[in-house]
Amino acid sequence: MRFRRIRILILLSLLVAAAGSTWLEQWIARGWRMPLEVELVPINGDGSAQTHARIAALDVADFADIDTFLRRETARYGVAIPQAMQLRLMPESRAIPPVPPRGGNVLATVWWSLKLRLWVYRQSGHWLPQFGTVKLFVLYHAPEDGVALEHSLGLQKGLIGVVHAFADPRQDSQNNVVIAHELLHTLGATDKYGPGGYPVYPDGVADASLGEGMPQREAEIMAGRYVNAAGRLVMPLSLAQCVIGAKTAREINLDAAFARRFGGAR
Numbered sequence: 180m181r182f183r184r185i186r187i188l189i190l191l192s193l194l195v196a197a198a199g200s201t202w203l204e205q206w207i208a209r210g211w212r213m214p215l216e217v218e219l220v221p222i223n224g225d226g227s228a229q230t231h232a233r234i235a236a237l238d239v240a241d242f243a244d245i246d247t248f249l250r251r252e253t254a255r256y257g258v259a260i261p262q263a264m265q266l267r268l269m270p271e272s273r274a275i276p277p278v279p280p281r282g283g284n285v286l287a288t289v290w291w292s293l294k295l296r297l298w299v300y301r302q303s304g305h306w307l308p309q310f311g312t313v314k315l316f317v318l319y320h321a322p323e324d325g326v327a328l329e330h331s332l333g334l335q336k337g338l339i340g341v342v343h344a345f346a347d348p349r350q351d352s353q354n355n356v357v358i359a360h361e362l363l364h365t366l367g368a369t370d371k372y373g374p375g376g377y378p379v380y381p382d383g384v385a386d387a388s389l390g391e392g393m394p395q396r397e398a399e400i401m402a403g404r405y406v407n408a409a410g411r412l413v414m415p416l417s418l419a420q421c422v423i424g425a426k427t428a429r430e431i432n433l434d435a436a437f438a439r440r441f442g443g444a445r
Contacts, residue, residue, distance in 0.1 A: 209366050209367065209431060209432040210432075211253060211258045211260065211263075211432065211433065213260075214260070214262045214263060214264055214265040215249070215263060215264045215265065215313065216265050216267075216311055216312040216313065217264055217265065217266045217267070217312070217313045217315060217362065218266075218267050218269050218312055218313070218314050218315065219242065219266055219267070219268055219269060219315045219317060219358075220269045220270075220271075220272050220302070220314070220315065220316045220317065221234045221237055221268075221269075221271050221272070221317050221319060222271065222272050222273075222274075222275065222276075222316055222317065222318045222319065223271065223273075223318075223319060224275075224318030224319055224320045224343065225319075225320045225321055225346075227320075227321045227346075229321040229346055230319045230320060230321050230346040233319055233346035233347065233348070234271050234319055234346070235271075236348075237268060238268070239266055239267075239268050241348075241351050242266055242268075242355060242358070244352065244355055244417065244418050244419070245264060245266070245355050245358060245359050245362070245418065246262060246263050246264040246266070247418070248355075248359055248400075248418035248419075248421060249263035249264055249359075250262070250263045252400075252422060252423040252428075252433075253423075253433060255423075256423075256428050256433040256434070257433075258433060272302065272316070274298075274302060275318075276295060276298055276299075276316055276318075276341050277291055277294045277295050277298055278291075279291050279332065292334060292336070292337075295334070295337070295339060295341075296334075296336070296337040296339065299314055299316075299337060299339055311338075312338065313338045313339075313340065313362060313365050313366075314337075314338060314339050314340070315339075315340040315341075315342060315358060315361065315362065316339075316340065316341050316342070317342045317343075317344050317354075317358065318341070318342065318343050318344070319344050319345070319346040320343060320344070320345060320346060321345075321346050321347075322345050322346070322347050322350070328343040328344070328345070329343045330343070331343050331357055331360070331361050332361065332364070333360075333361035333362065333363070333364025333365045334364070334365060335364065335365055335366070335367050338365045339365065340358070340361035340362060340364065340365055341361075342354075342357055342358050342361050343357075344357060344358070352416060352417035352418070353414060353415075353416065353417065355417070355418055356400075356403070356414065356415055356417065356418055356421060357403075359400060359418055359421070360400055360401060360403055363400060363401060363423075363427065363431060364401075366430075366431040366432075367430045367431055367432075368400075368401050368427045368430045368431050369401065369427075369430060370401055370402075371383030371399050371401040371402040371424065371426070371427065372401075372402045372403060372404065375412070376403070376404055376412060377404075377406070377412060378395075378398070378399060378402035378404065378405060378406070379402070380392070382399070382424055382425075382426040382427075383399050383401070383402035383424070384399055384402070384405065384424075385397035385398060385399050385405065385421075385422045385424070387424075394406055394407055394408040394409075394410070395407070396420070397415065397420045397421060397422055398414075398415045398420060398421050398422075399421070399422060399423070399424040399427065400418075400421045400422065400423055400424075400427065401424070401427050405420075
């Protein structure tokens, strides 16, 4: 009986510690008091020479428009900071993250999430977790006609993103749209699209005042696409065509109350 109580106490302590660490990392990451710390780890997703060459040529400047996007959008919600994101481009990793399960089985997804977090911890090379640092693992693939990339994902618990991107510098701007989307997932943003990838009105459109079903010229970042004047569902060419909508702003702690607390002007 005594051993059972000790075991329960240990389990409860671990749960409290896990909950506390999750709260702490989210408090740090979503504070918007200082630049968001982001580590981007490139991975050769297809083993090709083209992908290897693209990774070797990567530079921090290739991701600069993500910071520009975040600064522009956070300023709209009253947070004026000279730099929204501090990105560190890490050395190429040869390790491949665990593949997510197919079919939507909840238990399988939970187990995969735990495996991914353990994998990330092992890759970090640190004894202690890096609280408040978003870890983005970008798997690059050489473009192939008619072949779509695997679905990217971002986890709030652990601040982890796994992004599939094209190993072509001409795709950098659209790659950064996907990276920014998954980055905001790690901060608590939810998807704003429904069946077929169509934006959900009103939260998934850039300008809801135009009315439901009306064409848009920009995309809400968590919808990822917009319907143009021709009625086509299109992906924005760059983050210059993306905005953070009101619901997404609330989810990542950029609400009006935040602006009032810190004296920002909307």
